Amino acid sequence: MTSFVTTPIFYANGDPHLGHAYSGIIADIFHRFRQLTGQKNVFITGTDEHGLKIASTAQSAGTDVTKFVDTKAAVFSGLWPELDIHPDIFIRTTQQEHKDHISAVWQQLFENNDIYLGKYSGQYCVACEQFYSPRELEGNLCPVHRREVETVEEETYLFRLEKYRQRLLEYYLTHPELITPKHFQDSIVSLLQEGPLEDLSVSRINNAWGIKVPNNNEHTVYVWIDALFSYITAIQQTGNANQSISQTVHVLGKDILKFHALYWPAFLLALELPLPEKLVVHGWWTINGQKISKSNPETTVNPNTFSHQLSSDGLRYALVRQKPLFRDGNVAIEELTEVVNADLANNLANLVKRNNTLILKYFDGQLEETIKHTLDDDCEQLLASCQNELERVIHSYKEYDLYQATLILKQILDQLNTFFHQRTPWLISKGRDSQHVRNTCFVVGNILRQVVLSYAPITPRLSGSVLAEFGIDISEGLLRSSIELSAINISQSNSHFARIQLGN
């Protein structure tokens, strides 16, 4: 069965920044993990290209709006390869098949009487292009822009959100792990328990840049239905049924939790579709202590600025190693450099280099599988301990806890480095017992292979380079939780990760 991992469908109003890259990296890691463990998984990302804000940004840039979104979509899709993010589907909400899909969705919701024409009056932030309920406002100010909202009343189509509140609540109560981490699910459950939900405005009359509402071309479909259903348009493009949304993991920032945890499942219930498998909610990054914001150019730098400094592997690793996904964190390049050098350059790549150099020099690059029958107790103990830890790494990946996975991997490497230093295999040149050295290199090499494979979803280049030295192609289904001791055959011993020097 095919499973799916998605990033949010990013709003193509500006250029991608670190926040977008973070969502993309997390989704790419989940995707690679699933592939490495033998699951067929499709990775979906894309751009949300409609709405008043895009139309007015294009206009003030003096650009035709179609050309504007073409350019932005190209910038987003062009960013991913440099970060080793490889989506299978890049969906754009301006694609004809998406427009057709949205028309069909609308038609069905309308015929079911889930959508009706009414009036909506509310507090509206022009910059957000969004209505806010009184409790979301800070005084009379938009919580995002801190500018005064306006009272706006207009004709709009409304979706009967309240009609699905009870069913949603029951669903969440019977699926307590739908949203991870759990405290986000708790917040949604209490919202649902609090009482009636206002019907949701799902069209706009003052915006021409959007998908026309069938049979009422005064209106265009508003972002909720337009953007969220792009996940299913993308699934359709893979030849799978709409029901595959039930095998879909959505990666999203906490700022868009409500859209994904309330509106989206309510729409799906209305269409009698299953709900997603999982919502993985992540926090935000500040850059040098400053919130990422369009009004602060220092924070909206191209994410490749960081990958050029840290390497793509280094950036990917640092972002998941620095904090649990759901927390907020701060990017200070010196700190990230330190952790990347300590963990990837010293702890991992350097140990691979030293161990493989010994194997090459003293054993012609070959250690037979039969060595596994001659291991001493210390080797056996190390194996048992690392085996146990590697199972916990796999478990952490499955629980979408990438931070925990990196912590355990680091512990394993600490243990391996300590073992290597206590065993002093390099003293073979000074007459150290050769069987002792052979056992050491064999055990360390075998564990390293498995460790490097476990790192592969996060650091694909480094892992690919090390595994190639061991004569292993990264391929589907390779990652298992058990260490299977086997022969080591190498013909060279390379440096796989250059220490990051700042100031490059």
Ligand SMILES: [Zn+2]
């Ligand atoms: Zn606002």
